[in-house]
Amino acid sequence: MSSCTVCALKADHPGIVLDAHGVCNLCNLDFAEDLLINYRYTNEVFTQFQQAPPADGEFDCLFMYSGGKDSTYMLDKFVNDYGKRVLAFTFDVPFESEHAAQNIALAREKIPATFVVDSDDDNIKLMMREVFNRPATKRPGKYLDEKLPCVSCRTFFVLRAILMAYRQKIPYIALCADPQQILTMESNVVEVVRGFYQTFGERLTGTLFGGELEELLFEEEQNLPKIVFPFIAMRHEYEPDRIVEELRAKGLYQSSPLETHCTLLPLLNYYSFKNWDCMFYKLNASSHVRSVKRSAQYDRNTFSLKFPRSLDLADVEERLGQVVMAIAADEGERAAHETELVDLFQRMGATEDAARFVSRSFLDMRSVAADLGVRLS
Incomplete structure:
Protein backbone atom coordinates (compact mmCIF):
# COMPACT_ATOMS: atom_id res chain seq x y z
CA MET A 1 0.00 0.00 0.00
CA SER A 2 1.46 3.37 -1.03
CA SER A 3 1.61 6.22 1.48
CA CYS A 4 2.08 9.98 1.34
CA THR A 5 5.77 10.75 0.97
CA VAL A 6 5.44 13.66 3.42
CA CYS A 7 3.10 12.61 6.26
CA ALA A 8 2.82 8.79 5.84
CA LEU A 9 -0.99 8.69 5.49
CA LYS A 10 -1.95 5.62 3.50
CA ALA A 11 -3.47 6.07 0.06
CA ASP A 12 -6.73 4.44 1.19
CA HIS A 13 -7.14 6.56 4.35
CA PRO A 14 -10.63 8.18 4.33
CA GLY A 15 -10.64 11.38 2.32
CA ILE A 16 -7.01 11.04 1.21
CA VAL A 17 -5.88 11.32 -2.42
CA LEU A 18 -2.25 11.09 -3.51
CA ASP A 19 -1.00 13.17 -6.41
CA ALA A 20 1.46 12.05 -9.11
CA HIS A 21 4.35 12.77 -6.74
CA GLY A 22 2.90 10.68 -3.92
CA VAL A 23 1.87 13.71 -1.81
CA CYS A 24 -1.58 13.69 -0.18
CA ASN A 25 -4.24 16.37 -0.45
CA LEU A 26 -3.77 17.39 3.20
CA CYS A 27 -0.08 18.11 2.64
CA ASN A 28 -0.98 19.94 -0.58
CA LEU A 29 -3.46 22.09 1.38
CA ASP A 30 -6.32 21.22 -0.99
CA PHE A 31 -8.72 22.00 1.87
CA ALA A 32 -7.25 25.49 2.44
CA GLU A 33 -10.20 27.44 1.00
CA ASP A 34 -12.75 25.70 3.25
CA LEU A 35 -10.40 26.10 6.18
CA LEU A 36 -10.02 29.84 5.60
CA ILE A 37 -13.79 30.30 5.34
CA ASN A 38 -14.28 28.51 8.66
CA TYR A 39 -11.48 30.48 10.30
CA ARG A 40 -12.93 33.77 9.08
CA TYR A 41 -16.40 32.94 10.40
CA THR A 42 -15.17 31.69 13.80
CA ASN A 43 -12.96 34.78 14.20
CA GLU A 44 -15.94 37.06 13.55
CA VAL A 45 -18.20 35.23 16.01
CA PHE A 46 -15.50 35.17 18.70
CA THR A 47 -14.91 38.91 18.31
CA GLN A 48 -18.68 39.52 18.58
CA PHE A 49 -18.77 37.43 21.74
CA GLN A 50 -15.85 39.24 23.36
CA GLN A 51 -17.37 42.65 22.61
CA ALA A 52 -20.97 41.75 23.45
CA PRO A 53 -22.58 43.54 26.41
CA PRO A 54 -24.13 41.39 29.17
CA ALA A 55 -27.04 39.35 27.81
CA ASP A 56 -30.61 40.08 28.87
CA GLY A 57 -30.90 36.75 30.63
CA GLU A 58 -28.96 35.17 33.49
CA PHE A 59 -26.02 33.93 31.38
CA ASP A 60 -23.80 35.38 28.65
CA CYS A 61 -22.85 31.95 27.34
CA LEU A 62 -23.27 28.25 27.79
CA PHE A 63 -19.82 26.69 28.04
CA MET A 64 -19.28 23.06 27.00
CA TYR A 65 -17.17 21.74 29.87
CA SER A 66 -15.62 18.25 29.66
CA GLY A 67 -12.90 18.32 32.32
CA GLY A 68 -10.10 18.12 29.75
CA LYS A 69 -7.20 20.57 29.62
CA ASP A 70 -8.68 22.76 26.86
CA SER A 71 -12.13 23.28 28.34
CA THR A 72 -10.75 23.77 31.88
CA TYR A 73 -8.30 26.40 30.66
CA MET A 74 -10.90 28.34 28.68
CA LEU A 75 -13.58 28.10 31.38
CA ASP A 76 -11.16 29.76 33.80
CA LYS A 77 -10.38 32.41 31.17
CA PHE A 78 -14.03 33.11 30.29
CA VAL A 79 -14.98 33.62 33.92
CA ASN A 80 -11.91 35.27 35.44
CA ASP A 81 -10.39 37.16 32.45
CA TYR A 82 -13.39 37.95 30.25
CA GLY A 83 -15.80 38.45 33.15
CA LYS A 84 -18.56 36.47 31.44
CA ARG A 85 -21.51 34.99 33.30
CA VAL A 86 -21.06 31.35 32.39
CA LEU A 87 -23.32 28.32 32.57
CA ALA A 88 -20.79 25.46 32.52
CA PHE A 89 -22.57 22.58 30.79
CA THR A 90 -21.24 19.06 31.33
CA PHE A 91 -22.84 16.11 29.62
CA ASP A 92 -22.42 13.16 31.94
CA VAL A 93 -21.28 10.61 29.36
CA PRO A 94 -21.49 7.06 30.66
CA PHE A 95 -18.00 6.53 29.20
CA GLU A 96 -16.33 9.34 31.17
CA SER A 97 -12.76 8.94 32.40
CA GLU A 98 -12.31 9.09 36.17
CA HIS A 99 -9.59 11.69 35.67
CA ALA A 100 -11.92 13.99 33.73
CA ALA A 101 -14.43 13.70 36.59
CA GLN A 102 -11.70 14.66 39.09
CA ASN A 103 -10.80 17.76 37.05
CA ILE A 104 -14.47 18.79 36.93
CA ALA A 105 -14.64 18.52 40.73
CA LEU A 106 -11.58 20.80 41.03
CA ALA A 107 -13.12 23.38 38.68
CA ARG A 108 -16.37 23.44 40.65
CA GLU A 109 -14.38 24.28 43.78
CA LYS A 110 -12.20 27.00 42.24
CA ILE A 111 -14.04 28.68 39.33
CA PRO A 112 -17.09 30.89 40.10
CA ALA A 113 -19.34 29.66 37.30
CA THR A 114 -22.76 28.04 37.45
CA PHE A 115 -22.35 24.31 36.79
CA VAL A 116 -25.03 22.07 35.33
CA VAL A 117 -24.88 18.37 34.50
CA ASP A 118 -27.01 16.82 31.76
CA SER A 119 -27.37 13.11 30.99
CA ASP A 120 -29.23 10.69 28.75
CA ASP A 121 -27.52 7.32 29.11
CA ASP A 122 -30.11 5.26 27.26
CA ASN A 123 -30.17 7.38 24.11
CA ILE A 124 -26.45 8.01 23.80
CA LYS A 125 -25.80 4.28 24.23
CA LEU A 126 -28.45 3.57 21.60
CA MET A 127 -26.78 5.97 19.17
CA MET A 128 -23.25 4.65 19.83
CA ARG A 129 -24.43 1.06 19.42
CA GLU A 130 -25.93 2.03 16.07
CA VAL A 131 -22.70 3.71 14.94
CA PHE A 132 -20.35 0.89 15.97
CA ASN A 133 -22.55 -1.89 14.58
CA ARG A 134 -23.59 -0.39 11.24
CA PRO A 135 -21.48 -1.20 8.16
CA ALA A 136 -18.83 1.45 7.57
CA THR A 137 -18.89 3.71 4.55
CA LYS A 138 -17.28 2.10 1.52
CA ARG A 139 -13.78 3.19 0.62
CA PRO A 140 -12.33 5.63 -0.21
CA GLY A 141 -14.67 7.32 2.27
CA LYS A 142 -14.68 10.95 3.44
CA TYR A 143 -12.43 12.91 5.74
CA LEU A 144 -12.84 11.66 9.34
CA ASP A 145 -14.97 8.60 8.51
CA GLU A 146 -12.57 6.64 10.73
CA LYS A 147 -13.64 8.85 13.67
CA LEU A 148 -17.40 8.64 13.08
CA PRO A 149 -18.25 7.21 16.55
CA CYS A 150 -16.32 9.99 18.31
CA VAL A 151 -17.76 12.74 16.10
CA SER A 152 -21.29 11.35 16.57
CA CYS A 153 -20.98 11.25 20.36
CA ARG A 154 -19.71 14.82 20.47
CA THR A 155 -22.49 16.02 18.16
CA PHE A 156 -25.11 14.33 20.36
CA PHE A 157 -24.23 16.31 23.46
CA VAL A 158 -23.57 19.50 21.47
CA LEU A 159 -27.18 19.24 20.30
CA ARG A 160 -28.31 18.75 23.91
CA ALA A 161 -26.39 21.93 24.80
CA ILE A 162 -27.89 23.82 21.85
CA LEU A 163 -31.40 22.90 23.00
CA MET A 164 -30.64 24.06 26.56
CA ALA A 165 -29.18 27.38 25.36
CA TYR A 166 -32.14 27.90 23.02
CA ARG A 167 -34.71 27.25 25.76
CA GLN A 168 -32.92 29.56 28.22
CA LYS A 169 -32.23 32.24 25.57
CA ILE A 170 -28.45 32.09 26.09
CA PRO A 171 -26.93 33.84 23.04
CA TYR A 172 -23.60 31.99 22.75
CA ILE A 173 -22.30 28.44 23.14
CA ALA A 174 -18.55 28.03 23.69
CA LEU A 175 -17.00 24.84 22.34
CA CYS A 176 -13.31 24.18 22.98
CA ALA A 177 -12.46 22.29 19.82
CA ASP A 178 -8.75 22.54 19.13
CA PRO A 179 -7.51 24.24 15.93
CA GLN A 180 -7.12 20.96 14.04
CA GLN A 181 -10.80 20.07 14.53
CA ILE A 182 -12.26 23.02 12.59
CA LEU A 183 -12.70 20.87 9.47
CA THR A 184 -14.81 18.39 11.47
CA MET A 185 -17.34 20.73 13.03
CA GLU A 186 -20.11 22.97 11.77
CA SER A 187 -20.22 26.49 13.15
CA ASN A 188 -23.90 27.04 12.37
CA VAL A 189 -26.62 25.55 14.62
CA VAL A 190 -28.97 24.70 11.75
CA GLU A 191 -26.16 22.92 9.88
CA VAL A 192 -25.30 20.89 13.00
CA VAL A 193 -28.91 19.72 13.15
CA ARG A 194 -29.06 18.95 9.42
CA GLY A 195 -25.82 16.99 9.59
CA PHE A 196 -27.19 14.82 12.39
CA TYR A 197 -30.35 14.08 10.41
CA GLN A 198 -28.22 13.12 7.40
CA THR A 199 -26.11 10.73 9.49
CA PHE A 200 -28.85 9.02 11.49
CA GLY A 201 -32.04 9.56 9.53
CA GLU A 202 -35.39 10.93 10.64
CA ARG A 203 -36.49 7.82 12.56
CA LEU A 204 -33.48 7.48 14.88
CA THR A 205 -33.09 11.25 15.26
CA GLY A 206 -36.73 11.43 16.33
CA THR A 207 -36.16 8.66 18.86
CA LEU A 208 -33.05 10.34 20.29
CA PHE A 209 -34.47 13.87 20.53
CA GLY A 210 -38.25 13.41 20.54
CA GLY A 211 -38.86 15.82 17.67
CA GLU A 212 -37.31 18.80 19.49
CA LEU A 213 -34.68 19.40 16.80
CA GLU A 214 -37.28 20.23 14.17
CA GLU A 215 -38.09 23.51 15.92
CA LEU A 216 -34.46 24.62 15.49
CA LEU A 217 -34.60 24.00 11.74
CA PHE A 218 -37.43 26.48 11.27
CA GLU A 219 -36.48 29.10 13.88
CA GLU A 220 -35.35 32.60 12.88
CA GLU A 221 -31.55 32.83 12.87
CA GLN A 222 -31.45 35.72 15.35
CA ASN A 223 -33.25 33.54 17.91
CA LEU A 224 -30.69 30.73 17.75
CA PRO A 225 -27.49 30.66 19.81
CA LYS A 226 -24.17 31.17 18.03
CA ILE A 227 -21.32 28.71 18.49
CA VAL A 228 -18.00 30.17 19.63
CA PHE A 229 -14.73 28.31 19.01
CA PRO A 230 -12.22 30.25 21.15
CA PHE A 231 -9.21 28.02 20.48
CA ILE A 232 -9.73 28.24 16.72
CA ALA A 233 -9.92 32.03 16.86
CA MET A 234 -6.83 32.00 19.14
CA ARG A 235 -5.03 29.26 17.22
CA HIS A 236 -1.66 31.04 17.16
CA GLU A 237 -1.69 31.11 20.97
CA TYR A 238 -2.58 27.45 21.39
CA GLU A 239 0.24 25.73 23.28
CA PRO A 240 -0.86 22.53 25.05
CA ASP A 241 2.25 22.25 27.26
CA ARG A 242 1.82 25.80 28.54
CA ILE A 243 -1.91 25.24 29.11
CA VAL A 244 -1.29 22.16 31.25
CA GLU A 245 1.48 23.94 33.17
CA GLU A 246 -0.75 26.93 33.97
CA LEU A 247 -3.65 24.73 35.05
CA ARG A 248 -1.48 22.66 37.36
CA ALA A 249 -0.08 25.84 38.93
CA LYS A 250 -3.67 26.87 39.72
CA GLY A 251 -4.59 23.41 41.03
CA LEU A 252 -7.10 22.86 38.22
CA TYR A 253 -5.58 19.85 36.46
CA GLN A 254 -4.07 16.67 37.86
CA SER A 255 -3.78 14.34 34.86
CA SER A 256 -2.53 14.13 31.28
CA PRO A 257 -4.47 14.47 27.99
CA LEU A 258 -4.41 10.69 27.47
CA GLU A 259 -5.89 10.08 30.93
CA THR A 260 -8.91 12.32 30.33
CA HIS A 261 -10.03 10.38 27.27
CA CYS A 262 -13.33 8.56 27.62
Whole structure:
Protein backbone atom coordinates (compact mmCIF):
# COMPACT_ATOMS: atom_id res chain seq x y z
CA MET A 1 0.00 0.00 0.00
CA SER A 2 1.46 3.37 -1.03
CA SER A 3 1.61 6.22 1.48
CA CYS A 4 2.08 9.98 1.34
CA THR A 5 5.77 10.75 0.97
CA VAL A 6 5.44 13.66 3.42
CA CYS A 7 3.10 12.61 6.26
CA ALA A 8 2.82 8.79 5.84
CA LEU A 9 -0.99 8.69 5.49
CA LYS A 10 -1.95 5.62 3.50
CA ALA A 11 -3.47 6.07 0.06
CA ASP A 12 -6.73 4.44 1.19
CA HIS A 13 -7.14 6.56 4.35
CA PRO A 14 -10.63 8.18 4.33
CA GLY A 15 -10.64 11.38 2.32
CA ILE A 16 -7.01 11.04 1.21
CA VAL A 17 -5.88 11.32 -2.42
CA LEU A 18 -2.25 11.09 -3.51
CA ASP A 19 -1.00 13.17 -6.41
CA ALA A 20 1.46 12.05 -9.11
CA HIS A 21 4.35 12.77 -6.74
CA GLY A 22 2.90 10.68 -3.92
CA VAL A 23 1.87 13.71 -1.81
CA CYS A 24 -1.58 13.69 -0.18
CA ASN A 25 -4.24 16.37 -0.45
CA LEU A 26 -3.77 17.39 3.20
CA CYS A 27 -0.08 18.11 2.64
CA ASN A 28 -0.98 19.94 -0.58
CA LEU A 29 -3.46 22.09 1.38
CA ASP A 30 -6.32 21.22 -0.99
CA PHE A 31 -8.72 22.00 1.87
CA ALA A 32 -7.25 25.49 2.44
CA GLU A 33 -10.20 27.44 1.00
CA ASP A 34 -12.75 25.70 3.25
CA LEU A 35 -10.40 26.10 6.18
CA LEU A 36 -10.02 29.84 5.60
CA ILE A 37 -13.79 30.30 5.34
CA ASN A 38 -14.28 28.51 8.66
CA TYR A 39 -11.48 30.48 10.30
CA ARG A 40 -12.93 33.77 9.08
CA TYR A 41 -16.40 32.94 10.40
CA THR A 42 -15.17 31.69 13.80
CA ASN A 43 -12.96 34.78 14.20
CA GLU A 44 -15.94 37.06 13.55
CA VAL A 45 -18.20 35.23 16.01
CA PHE A 46 -15.50 35.17 18.70
CA THR A 47 -14.91 38.91 18.31
CA GLN A 48 -18.68 39.52 18.58
CA PHE A 49 -18.77 37.43 21.74
CA GLN A 50 -15.85 39.24 23.36
CA GLN A 51 -17.37 42.65 22.61
CA ALA A 52 -20.97 41.75 23.45
CA PRO A 53 -22.58 43.54 26.41
CA PRO A 54 -24.13 41.39 29.17
CA ALA A 55 -27.04 39.35 27.81
CA ASP A 56 -30.61 40.08 28.87
CA GLY A 57 -30.90 36.75 30.63
CA GLU A 58 -28.96 35.17 33.49
CA PHE A 59 -26.02 33.93 31.38
CA ASP A 60 -23.80 35.38 28.65
CA CYS A 61 -22.85 31.95 27.34
CA LEU A 62 -23.27 28.25 27.79
CA PHE A 63 -19.82 26.69 28.04
CA MET A 64 -19.28 23.06 27.00
CA TYR A 65 -17.17 21.74 29.87
CA SER A 66 -15.62 18.25 29.66
CA GLY A 67 -12.90 18.32 32.32
CA GLY A 68 -10.10 18.12 29.75
CA LYS A 69 -7.20 20.57 29.62
CA ASP A 70 -8.68 22.76 26.86
CA SER A 71 -12.13 23.28 28.34
CA THR A 72 -10.75 23.77 31.88
CA TYR A 73 -8.30 26.40 30.66
CA MET A 74 -10.90 28.34 28.68
CA LEU A 75 -13.58 28.10 31.38
CA ASP A 76 -11.16 29.76 33.80
CA LYS A 77 -10.38 32.41 31.17
CA PHE A 78 -14.03 33.11 30.29
CA VAL A 79 -14.98 33.62 33.92
CA ASN A 80 -11.91 35.27 35.44
CA ASP A 81 -10.39 37.16 32.45
CA TYR A 82 -13.39 37.95 30.25
CA GLY A 83 -15.80 38.45 33.15
CA LYS A 84 -18.56 36.47 31.44
CA ARG A 85 -21.51 34.99 33.30
CA VAL A 86 -21.06 31.35 32.39
CA LEU A 87 -23.32 28.32 32.57
CA ALA A 88 -20.79 25.46 32.52
CA PHE A 89 -22.57 22.58 30.79
CA THR A 90 -21.24 19.06 31.33
CA PHE A 91 -22.84 16.11 29.62
CA ASP A 92 -22.42 13.16 31.94
CA VAL A 93 -21.28 10.61 29.36
CA PRO A 94 -21.49 7.06 30.66
CA PHE A 95 -18.00 6.53 29.20
CA GLU A 96 -16.33 9.34 31.17
CA SER A 97 -12.76 8.94 32.40
CA GLU A 98 -12.31 9.09 36.17
CA HIS A 99 -9.59 11.69 35.67
CA ALA A 100 -11.92 13.99 33.73
CA ALA A 101 -14.43 13.70 36.59
CA GLN A 102 -11.70 14.66 39.09
CA ASN A 103 -10.80 17.76 37.05
CA ILE A 104 -14.47 18.79 36.93
CA ALA A 105 -14.64 18.52 40.73
CA LEU A 106 -11.58 20.80 41.03
CA ALA A 107 -13.12 23.38 38.68
CA ARG A 108 -16.37 23.44 40.65
CA GLU A 109 -14.38 24.28 43.78
CA LYS A 110 -12.20 27.00 42.24
CA ILE A 111 -14.04 28.68 39.33
CA PRO A 112 -17.09 30.89 40.10
CA ALA A 113 -19.34 29.66 37.30
CA THR A 114 -22.76 28.04 37.45
CA PHE A 115 -22.35 24.31 36.79
CA VAL A 116 -25.03 22.07 35.33
CA VAL A 117 -24.88 18.37 34.50
CA ASP A 118 -27.01 16.82 31.76
CA SER A 119 -27.37 13.11 30.99
CA ASP A 120 -29.23 10.69 28.75
CA ASP A 121 -27.52 7.32 29.11
CA ASP A 122 -30.11 5.26 27.26
CA ASN A 123 -30.17 7.38 24.11
CA ILE A 124 -26.45 8.01 23.80
CA LYS A 125 -25.80 4.28 24.23
CA LEU A 126 -28.45 3.57 21.60
CA MET A 127 -26.78 5.97 19.17
CA MET A 128 -23.25 4.65 19.83
CA ARG A 129 -24.43 1.06 19.42
CA GLU A 130 -25.93 2.03 16.07
CA VAL A 131 -22.70 3.71 14.94
CA PHE A 132 -20.35 0.89 15.97
CA ASN A 133 -22.55 -1.89 14.58
CA ARG A 134 -23.59 -0.39 11.24
CA PRO A 135 -21.48 -1.20 8.16
CA ALA A 136 -18.83 1.45 7.57
CA THR A 137 -18.89 3.71 4.55
CA LYS A 138 -17.28 2.10 1.52
CA ARG A 139 -13.78 3.19 0.62
CA PRO A 140 -12.33 5.63 -0.21
CA GLY A 141 -14.67 7.32 2.27
CA LYS A 142 -14.68 10.95 3.44
CA TYR A 143 -12.43 12.91 5.74
CA LEU A 144 -12.84 11.66 9.34
CA ASP A 145 -14.97 8.60 8.51
CA GLU A 146 -12.57 6.64 10.73
CA LYS A 147 -13.64 8.85 13.67
CA LEU A 148 -17.40 8.64 13.08
CA PRO A 149 -18.25 7.21 16.55
CA CYS A 150 -16.32 9.99 18.31
CA VAL A 151 -17.76 12.74 16.10
CA SER A 152 -21.29 11.35 16.57
CA CYS A 153 -20.98 11.25 20.36
CA ARG A 154 -19.71 14.82 20.47
CA THR A 155 -22.49 16.02 18.16
CA PHE A 156 -25.11 14.33 20.36
CA PHE A 157 -24.23 16.31 23.46
CA VAL A 158 -23.57 19.50 21.47
CA LEU A 159 -27.18 19.24 20.30
CA ARG A 160 -28.31 18.75 23.91
CA ALA A 161 -26.39 21.93 24.80
CA ILE A 162 -27.89 23.82 21.85
CA LEU A 163 -31.40 22.90 23.00
CA MET A 164 -30.64 24.06 26.56
CA ALA A 165 -29.18 27.38 25.36
CA TYR A 166 -32.14 27.90 23.02
CA ARG A 167 -34.71 27.25 25.76
CA GLN A 168 -32.92 29.56 28.22
CA LYS A 169 -32.23 32.24 25.57
CA ILE A 170 -28.45 32.09 26.09
CA PRO A 171 -26.93 33.84 23.04
CA TYR A 172 -23.60 31.99 22.75
CA ILE A 173 -22.30 28.44 23.14
CA ALA A 174 -18.55 28.03 23.69
CA LEU A 175 -17.00 24.84 22.34
CA CYS A 176 -13.31 24.18 22.98
CA ALA A 177 -12.46 22.29 19.82
CA ASP A 178 -8.75 22.54 19.13
CA PRO A 179 -7.51 24.24 15.93
CA GLN A 180 -7.12 20.96 14.04
CA GLN A 181 -10.80 20.07 14.53
CA ILE A 182 -12.26 23.02 12.59
CA LEU A 183 -12.70 20.87 9.47
CA THR A 184 -14.81 18.39 11.47
CA MET A 185 -17.34 20.73 13.03
CA GLU A 186 -20.11 22.97 11.77
CA SER A 187 -20.22 26.49 13.15
CA ASN A 188 -23.90 27.04 12.37
CA VAL A 189 -26.62 25.55 14.62
CA VAL A 190 -28.97 24.70 11.75
CA GLU A 191 -26.16 22.92 9.88
CA VAL A 192 -25.30 20.89 13.00
CA VAL A 193 -28.91 19.72 13.15
CA ARG A 194 -29.06 18.95 9.42
CA GLY A 195 -25.82 16.99 9.59
CA PHE A 196 -27.19 14.82 12.39
CA TYR A 197 -30.35 14.08 10.41
CA GLN A 198 -28.22 13.12 7.40
CA THR A 199 -26.11 10.73 9.49
CA PHE A 200 -28.85 9.02 11.49
CA GLY A 201 -32.04 9.56 9.53
CA GLU A 202 -35.39 10.93 10.64
CA ARG A 203 -36.49 7.82 12.56
CA LEU A 204 -33.48 7.48 14.88
CA THR A 205 -33.09 11.25 15.26
CA GLY A 206 -36.73 11.43 16.33
CA THR A 207 -36.16 8.66 18.86
CA LEU A 208 -33.05 10.34 20.29
CA PHE A 209 -34.47 13.87 20.53
CA GLY A 210 -38.25 13.41 20.54
CA GLY A 211 -38.86 15.82 17.67
CA GLU A 212 -37.31 18.80 19.49
CA LEU A 213 -34.68 19.40 16.80
CA GLU A 214 -37.28 20.23 14.17
CA GLU A 215 -38.09 23.51 15.92
CA LEU A 216 -34.46 24.62 15.49
CA LEU A 217 -34.60 24.00 11.74
CA PHE A 218 -37.43 26.48 11.27
CA GLU A 219 -36.48 29.10 13.88
CA GLU A 220 -35.35 32.60 12.88
CA GLU A 221 -31.55 32.83 12.87
CA GLN A 222 -31.45 35.72 15.35
CA ASN A 223 -33.25 33.54 17.91
CA LEU A 224 -30.69 30.73 17.75
CA PRO A 225 -27.49 30.66 19.81
CA LYS A 226 -24.17 31.17 18.03
CA ILE A 227 -21.32 28.71 18.49
CA VAL A 228 -18.00 30.17 19.63
CA PHE A 229 -14.73 28.31 19.01
CA PRO A 230 -12.22 30.25 21.15
CA PHE A 231 -9.21 28.02 20.48
CA ILE A 232 -9.73 28.24 16.72
CA ALA A 233 -9.92 32.03 16.86
CA MET A 234 -6.83 32.00 19.14
CA ARG A 235 -5.03 29.26 17.22
CA HIS A 236 -1.66 31.04 17.16
CA GLU A 237 -1.69 31.11 20.97
CA TYR A 238 -2.58 27.45 21.39
CA GLU A 239 0.24 25.73 23.28
CA PRO A 240 -0.86 22.53 25.05
CA ASP A 241 2.25 22.25 27.26
CA ARG A 242 1.82 25.80 28.54
CA ILE A 243 -1.91 25.24 29.11
CA VAL A 244 -1.29 22.16 31.25
CA GLU A 245 1.48 23.94 33.17
CA GLU A 246 -0.75 26.93 33.97
CA LEU A 247 -3.65 24.73 35.05
CA ARG A 248 -1.48 22.66 37.36
CA ALA A 249 -0.08 25.84 38.93
CA LYS A 250 -3.67 26.87 39.72
CA GLY A 251 -4.59 23.41 41.03
CA LEU A 252 -7.10 22.86 38.22
CA TYR A 253 -5.58 19.85 36.46
CA GLN A 254 -4.07 16.67 37.86
CA SER A 255 -3.78 14.34 34.86
CA SER A 256 -2.53 14.13 31.28
CA PRO A 257 -4.47 14.47 27.99
CA LEU A 258 -4.41 10.69 27.47
CA GLU A 259 -5.89 10.08 30.93
CA THR A 260 -8.91 12.32 30.33
CA HIS A 261 -10.03 10.38 27.27
CA CYS A 262 -13.33 8.56 27.62
CA THR A 263 -13.34 4.82 28.17
CA LEU A 264 -14.36 4.27 24.54
CA LEU A 265 -10.86 5.09 23.24
CA PRO A 266 -10.07 1.36 22.78
CA LEU A 267 -13.30 0.79 20.84
CA LEU A 268 -12.59 3.87 18.74
CA ASN A 269 -9.26 2.33 17.79
CA TYR A 270 -10.96 -1.01 17.09
CA TYR A 271 -13.44 0.77 14.76
CA SER A 272 -10.61 2.57 12.94
CA PHE A 273 -8.47 -0.54 12.51
CA LYS A 274 -11.36 -2.82 11.54
CA ASN A 275 -12.87 -0.52 8.93
CA TRP A 276 -9.97 1.66 7.77
CA ASP A 277 -6.78 -0.12 8.82
CA CYS A 278 -5.51 2.88 10.78
CA MET A 279 -5.19 3.91 14.39
CA PHE A 280 -7.65 6.44 15.83
CA TYR A 281 -5.00 9.18 16.09
CA LYS A 282 -3.52 8.62 12.64
CA LEU A 283 -4.42 12.12 11.41
CA ASN A 284 -2.84 13.68 14.49
CA ALA A 285 0.27 11.55 14.20
CA SER A 286 0.56 12.35 10.49
CA SER A 287 0.29 16.04 11.35
CA HIS A 288 3.32 15.45 13.59
CA VAL A 289 5.27 13.77 10.78
CA ARG A 290 4.32 16.52 8.33
CA SER A 291 5.44 19.27 10.68
CA VAL A 292 8.76 17.67 11.61
CA LYS A 293 9.64 17.14 7.95
CA ARG A 294 8.79 20.69 7.00
CA SER A 295 10.53 22.37 9.93
CA ALA A 296 13.18 20.69 12.04
CA GLN A 297 12.69 23.41 14.68
CA TYR A 298 8.94 22.84 15.05
CA ASP A 299 8.38 20.96 18.27
CA ARG A 300 4.61 21.14 18.93
CA ASN A 301 3.34 19.32 15.89
CA THR A 302 -0.21 18.31 16.63
CA PHE A 303 -3.01 19.75 18.72
CA SER A 304 -4.81 17.06 20.71
CA LEU A 305 -1.62 15.21 21.62
CA LYS A 306 2.07 15.98 21.44
CA PHE A 307 4.03 13.17 19.81
CA PRO A 308 7.76 12.62 20.33
CA ARG A 309 10.03 13.75 17.51
CA SER A 310 11.52 10.23 17.26
CA LEU A 311 8.15 8.46 16.82
CA ASP A 312 8.23 5.58 14.34
CA LEU A 313 4.62 6.00 13.21
CA ALA A 314 4.42 2.97 10.92
CA ASP A 315 5.81 0.60 13.58
CA VAL A 316 3.56 1.96 16.36
CA GLU A 317 0.46 1.77 14.17
CA GLU A 318 1.15 -1.79 13.05
CA ARG A 319 1.81 -3.06 16.58
CA LEU A 320 -1.16 -1.21 18.07
CA GLY A 321 -3.45 -2.66 15.41
CA GLN A 322 -2.26 -6.18 16.17
CA VAL A 323 -2.88 -5.93 19.90
CA VAL A 324 -6.25 -4.15 19.53
CA MET A 325 -7.58 -6.80 17.16
CA ALA A 326 -6.18 -9.60 19.35
CA ILE A 327 -8.00 -8.21 22.40
CA ALA A 328 -11.19 -7.84 20.37
CA ALA A 329 -10.93 -11.51 19.32
CA ASP A 330 -10.12 -12.57 22.91
CA GLU A 331 -6.74 -13.94 21.81
CA GLY A 332 -3.41 -13.84 23.62
CA GLU A 333 -2.41 -13.26 27.23
CA ARG A 334 -3.56 -10.20 29.18
CA ALA A 335 -0.10 -9.63 30.71
CA ALA A 336 1.58 -9.72 27.30
CA HIS A 337 -0.96 -7.29 25.87
CA GLU A 338 -0.44 -4.92 28.78
CA THR A 339 3.35 -4.96 28.35
CA GLU A 340 2.99 -4.20 24.64
CA LEU A 341 0.45 -1.41 25.18
CA VAL A 342 2.47 0.30 27.91
CA ASP A 343 5.51 0.31 25.62
CA LEU A 344 3.50 1.73 22.71
CA PHE A 345 1.90 4.54 24.70
CA GLN A 346 5.25 5.48 26.21
CA ARG A 347 6.66 5.61 22.68
CA MET A 348 3.83 8.05 21.91
CA GLY A 349 4.98 10.29 24.74
CA ALA A 350 2.91 9.15 27.74
CA THR A 351 4.41 8.81 31.20
CA GLU A 352 4.53 5.28 32.59
CA ASP A 353 1.56 5.94 34.91
CA ALA A 354 -0.53 7.40 32.08
CA ALA A 355 0.49 4.53 29.77
CA ARG A 356 -0.62 1.95 32.34
CA PHE A 357 -3.90 3.78 32.96
CA VAL A 358 -4.79 3.84 29.26
CA SER A 359 -3.55 0.27 28.72
CA ARG A 360 -5.96 -1.01 31.35
CA SER A 361 -8.85 0.57 29.46
CA PHE A 362 -7.75 -1.31 26.31
CA LEU A 363 -7.60 -4.58 28.23
CA ASP A 364 -11.22 -3.99 29.36
CA MET A 365 -12.44 -3.33 25.80
CA ARG A 366 -14.50 -6.51 25.53
CA SER A 367 -16.48 -5.82 28.70
CA VAL A 368 -17.15 -2.21 27.61
CA ALA A 369 -18.32 -3.48 24.22
CA ALA A 370 -20.63 -6.04 25.87
CA ASP A 371 -22.17 -3.37 28.10
CA LEU A 372 -22.75 -1.12 25.10
CA GLY A 373 -24.04 -3.91 22.85
CA VAL A 374 -21.21 -3.52 20.32
CA ARG A 375 -20.42 -6.62 18.27
CA LEU A 376 -16.71 -7.43 18.05
CA SER A 377 -15.67 -9.59 15.14
